[in-house]
Amino acid sequence: KIQTDGRCQILPARDAHGRAVICCLEFDLSMLVSEASRRNYFYFCMKLLEDEDVQRNGVVCIRNGREEADDLSMAAWRGLYKCAKLTETIPLCLRGFHFIAENSTVVQHISSFIQLSFTKHVRHRCRTHRGTFMEC
Numbered sequence: 001k002i003q004t005d006g007r008c009q010i011l012p013a014r015d016a017h018g019r020a021v022i023c024c025l026e027f028d029l030s031m032l033v034s035e036a037s038r039r040n041y042f043y044f045c046m047k048l049l050e051d052e053d054v055q056r057n058g059v060v061c062i063r064n065g066r067e068e069a070d071d072l073s074m075a076a077w078r079g080l081y082k083c084a085k086l087t088e089t090i091p092l093c094l095r096g097f098h099f100i101a102e103n104s105t106v107v108q109h110i111s112s113f114i115q116l117s118f119t120k121h122v123r124h125r126c127r128t129h130r131g132t133f134m135e136c
Helices: 029-033 035-048 052-057 074-089 106-117
Strands: 008-010 020-024 059-064 094-101 125-130
Touching: 020 052, 035 074, 074 106
Parallel strands: 020 059, 059 094, 094 125
Antiparallel strands: 008 020
């Protein structure tokens, strides 16, 4: 469901290090509160693991945060936390997050929140890029 409605897509090209790239556009964080949405996310990630290169090199996630308001609801923060905890249970090697935002301070808070939500055994880089989606 996540991949078929176009919100999260696996890009056909790999990054410079051979990692798969997941691009999430117009993805509402409050959707992750529901059990069904998290189950879809789980199956989406497990589908990625069928590729041997993904098992070896890991994945990178690109998140477009232009539609975020300056204040997220508590449901969105709770969904983000539950998604981070679910990501820890998946044997997917998450190498990095790239957030794209148009001068939004919320994206920096989301970046920090994700880093704090993961435990020590999940190692990734989190970067925030300022500007429009086409500029970044």
